[in-house]
Amino acid sequence: MQHALVPILGFSAFSGTGKTTLLIRLIPILKHHDLRIGLIKHSHHEFQIDHPGKDSFRLREAGAATVMLISSHRRAIISEISPTREPNLDTELKLLDQSGLDLILVEGFKTEQFPKIELHRSSLNKPLLYPNDQNIIAIATDTVMTLPDNLILLDINDPEMIAKFILKQMMGRL
Template identity: 65%
Template sequence: MKNALIPILGFAAPSGTGKTTLLTQLIPQLKKQGIRVGLVKHSHHNFQIDKPGKDSFRLREAGATPVMLVSSHRRAIITEFDTPEEPSLDEQLKYFDQSSLDLILVEGFKKEHFPKIELHRPSLEYPLFYPNDSSIIAIASDQTIKPEREISSLDLNNITQIAEFILHTLLKTS
């Protein structure tokens, strides 16, 4: 990832495994440690950030791109792609302001090559990704897994353990 200016870590798992749930618990843990966290989430849907009838939607539909919505609380930039195609994470990182961050977490982009933690719930009966993805550096599961190669095993339900793994392994904090 040539456009990743800071450490980046992905979370790879099939839909319904709990990636978003884990991230909503993990991010506050990292923030308590003083880590400034950004997030990139890949969506397979043609999502709308604004709503029909709103001025920003009407202006975008009229052909303005990008459109920036700004308030005293937040900013959103909506850019239309000329040709719809699957985005590349590295390409998107060019547009992601990393200047005030310590870490970028990524949900999705599981087929791209960058450090990832695989989430696995054997009860869902999905195959493991890590045997075919050398960029997976750990597996977090709700049951004990004995990996076939040398990667860390984490408890999916132990948010503190996962945060400590990130702090020590990726961010090299003591």
Template identity: 65%
Template sequence: MRHARVPLLGFAAFSGTGKTTLLTQLIPLLKQQGLNIGIIKHGHHDFDIDIPGKDSFRLREAGATPVMIVSSRRRAMITEITPAQDPCLDDQLALFDQTGLDLLLVEGFKSEPFPKIELHRASLGLPLLYPDDPAIVAIACDAPLPSPMHLPQLDLNQPADIAAFITVRFLDKP
């Protein structure tokens, strides 16, 4: 990824596997180590971050794009993508302010070529991604799987162990 300015690590899995749940557990563990973490999440559906009736919604509905909402505590920018197209991660990285970040985590973009941890729940009965994706660097699963020796298996239910793997592998911290 040409526009990655900090270490980049993705979490790839089929919907319903628990990517967001795991990330909400990992982020505080990584923050406790003094790390600044950014996130890019790939949404697969049409979404709104503003509320119907609010000024930003009304301005966007009137045709303004992009619309930036700024306060003393946060900033959001809404840009309509026309014509509709699946986003490219590297294009999003070019727009993402990576200043001050130690690590950028990515949820989704599973078909793009960048380092990823695959999440797998045996109970869902879904196929593994790693055989077709050489960018997968580990599998976080809830039951042991037959996998190549070079591909570490992490316990999906032990976020502290996954955080330790991330800091050693991607940030060179013990």
């Protein structure tokens, strides 16, 4: 990723595997190790960050292509993008203020070229992604499996184990 100024690691899986659930458990562990985490989540669904009746919504409805909301605690940028193109992760990275980050975690963007951990649950009966994605560096799963030598097997239900892998592999710690 040309515009990644800090290490970037993706979590790739079929819907319903538990990407968000794992990240919610993983982020506090990484934060405890003094990492400042950024997160980019790709959604295939329409979403609203502002709501009808709110000033930001009304300003966007009036024709503003981009609206930035700023308070003393946080900021959000709402930009309309062309519905005819899928977002490109490297392009979106240009918009992310990375100056205060140590690591960027990415949920989704599974066809993009950057290091990823594949999440796999045997109960979903979905195929593994790693045979078709050379960017997968580990598999976090709930089952025992034999993997090629270049892949690490992680327990999807053990965020501490996954955090240790990230600290060692991505951050050069431990």
